[in-house]
């Protein structure tokens with residue numbers, strides 16, 4: 001197809017050609033007049049005739065250029081339509097083979113049928129070895145809690161999108177985001193296309209960061225505990241009586257030490273979840289007692305807002321086996337948020353009930369709510385909604401991330417419903433052993 005510069009060049013060429021023809025015919029005419037002395041010939045009329053011939057020539061050439069361009073466009077469109085509607089098989093094979101994304105085709109049992117070059121590189125095994133190997137045997141199952149769910153989706157032919165997995169291989173682990181797209185092959189058999197995007201480098205950087213945060217938070221715990229004990233000692237009368245103002249300062253010191261300790265705890269939890277080092281530690285839990293303890297810990301903030309608390313507990317499920325620390329983390333963060341984002345004189349409701357082997361725990365508030373546009377990102381690390389940043393400037397955006405991760409380790413799910421300026425309800429469903 002002609003591009004713009006070529007079109008311009010052809011049009012200029014047509015004009016130059018017409019000008020040359022005109023000059024040639026006119027000089028021929030002039031020469032003939034001088035040579036043969038046609039003194040009674042009307043030069044003006046002849047020049048007009050020549051100019052008309054040249055204009056016709058010019059118009060013809062320009063028409064051809066334009067027509068040619070239309071034809072080229074049509075041919076180009078036909079070619080590109082053909083590529084879209086019937087792409088050549090060779091093109092597919094080239095893209096499949098040489099794509100920087102790893103592609104694998106699995107049969108209905110999850111056995112590898114075909115791999116491209118990137119897949120061979122990423123999985124660190126030869127195509128011969130990979131052929132007929134169960135794909136999920138290449139994935140590290142020890143640290144990936146959600147792999148059970150992924151396998152279940154695969155078995156049921158459900159699409160899997162962008163799930164992070166760890167690949168075990170001889171030269172050290174690799175990380176990838178995996179998608180699985182089921183399809184039916186030409187023989188009518190169920191098969192799946194697996195795409196793996198290598199994120200090993202990014203993961204290594206993230207891991208190094210998380211390890212640093214984990215180490216730093218861990219090391220900071222001891223000096224913070226020391227500061228708290230000293231401040232608490234100062235408040236004891238045995239050390240010496242403090243003036244009212246000194247007492248106020250020490251209390252302020254204690255409040256800030258507590259905030260710092262909470263923050264460090266959150267950093268530590270997040271880094272543990274990110275490193276995948278948080279393992280399930282189950283024990284018998286009395287949920288009613290746990291909720292009462294959490295509520296007791298937050299009385300100061302609760303009372304300062306003059307809130308009303310409602311409790312709805314299902315007495316058929318008082319004790320069960322779960323990870324107590326993770327459950328406490330979930331309850332504390334959700335209840336603390338409910339208070340933090342409540343307006344004065346508002347209402348908070350905390351409830352749980354049993355449904356089969358599931359515990360359904362929820363916290364409802366009549367607070368500021370979460371704007372619709374912010375809702376999709378609410379469980380992301382360090383994300384805070386626009387209204388929360390204005391109304392409650394103090395916040396890290398780590399609480400809900402911790403809740404999401406803790407729920408994941410417990411193999412449950414967390415959802416929420418929220419309307420701005422009306423309120424929010426968070427619901428957690430976790431399987432429990434009675």
Ligand code: ADP
Pocket residue numbers: 333337338341365367368369370378383384385386388389394395396397398399400401424
């Ligand atoms: P933080 O509360 O420290 O900002 P979280 O991770 O606990 O961090 O919460 C993330 C964001 O979710 C909050 O900043 C807030 O915008 C929103 N949010 C969480 N819980 C509630 C709630 N009960 N009501 C309104 N907004 C909430």
